[in-house]
Amino acid sequence: MHPAATSEAVNDIAARLSAQSVIGIDTEFLRERTYHAELCLVQLSWADQAACIDPLALKDLSALSRALTGPPAVKVLHASRQDLEVLLPAIGAVRPIFDTQIAAALAGEAAQIGYAELVRRTLGHELAKGQTRTDWSRRPLTPEQIEYALDDVRHLLALKAALEERLERLGRRSWLAEELAALENPAALSIDPQSAWRRLKGLSGLDPGRQRLLQSLAAWRERRALERNRPRGWILADALLRDIVLRVPRTRTELAALEGMPPGLLERSGAELLESVRAADIPDPAPPVLRSRPDPQMTALLKKLSAVHQAVAIELALSPEVLATRRDLEQFAAGHQDGALLTGWRRAVLGERLLAAL
Secondary structure: OOOEOOHHHHHHHHHHHOOOOEEEEEEEEEOOOOOOOEEEEEEEEEOOEEEEEOHHHHOOOHHHHHHHOOOOOEEEEOOOHHHHHHHHHHHOOOOOEEEHHHHHHHOOOOOOOOHHHHHHHHHOOOOOOOOOOOOOOOOOOOHHHHHHHHHHHHOHHHHHHHHHHHHHHHOOHHHHHHHHHHHOOHHHHOOOHHHHHHHOOOOOOOOHHHHHHHHHHHHHHHHHHHHHOOOHHHHOOHHHHHHHHHHOOOOHHHHHOOOOOOHHHHHHHHHHHHHHHHHOOOOOOOOOOOOOOOOHHHHHHHHHHHHHHHHHHHHHOOOHHHHOOHHHHHHHHOOOOOOHHHOHHHHHHHHHHHHHHO
8 A cells, every 4th residue: 555645645535534533643754854853654544444645745734634633533643742743733733632652551551651562462463563763754665664654553543442441440531631631732742942941951950140041052052943943952962052051161262162062063153152151140250060969858758759659659550650750759849839740630649648748
């Protein structure tokens, strides 16, 4: 079966989808060279049929919008976030959604269980693994590649039915509804440049000036990557961004001396990077970088909260990270009690017990 590569073929598929109540969706894409993922293939399943669509040949997929961006059909995906992100500019916000990875996690499977493993554990089918490193932008696709891609949607509807039955038995259908509602907000599929600094690890305990510099540089990098449609690491590598924040270079010479500073970056953007340093208003010389030492009381509280967290996870037969991450517990212990742990189903099963442990 060849991917649909004409407007007529896509219109025919869209007409069939319009009569369905459940549709399986997957995509293949590349993002190694771009900020925005390049959509290379769309796979769809319905009833007992499956088809591929070639967006590289078509460019315009708007014929699919009516069937995929609103009710009545539920769209079934696995680990849907990246698929939703890459489909958003092509057809709009896919909804309503059923994510089989999220549903499986709430039913007691591993938090990040893969599609093939979930199919094996739930349906007893072994899927081929031979095309995991395929360059989906190359044409023509082989019959083996097309079959591999179609397998990614052929079992989605059966997984949905099986997982719904498990969640119904466990009384957790409402939990899933809460989790899926967050995915249907298109704003959640993009990164706010002003919040981009949160992606960087290993920069805790910064003084206020360096924190301002971190936020400024991360936002500048995100905006530039977006404008040029290039990976953020191509604009400014994480390691170099950290070095600028920690060392606070104030002159072109100091900036050039940083390990790994590309001459091209210095030439094109050196003035902007130095302006970010200046605007951060860091005293000269910069204060020493503070490496925050664990607070004994906070360490003891986190240990106590973690024990409650682990106990609840065992009681509910859930992976602990489905309930809360280490960062969630740290934020809770620090007094930020407006997050996920005190809303919705998590408050009922975990949050109230954490409050009692304070």
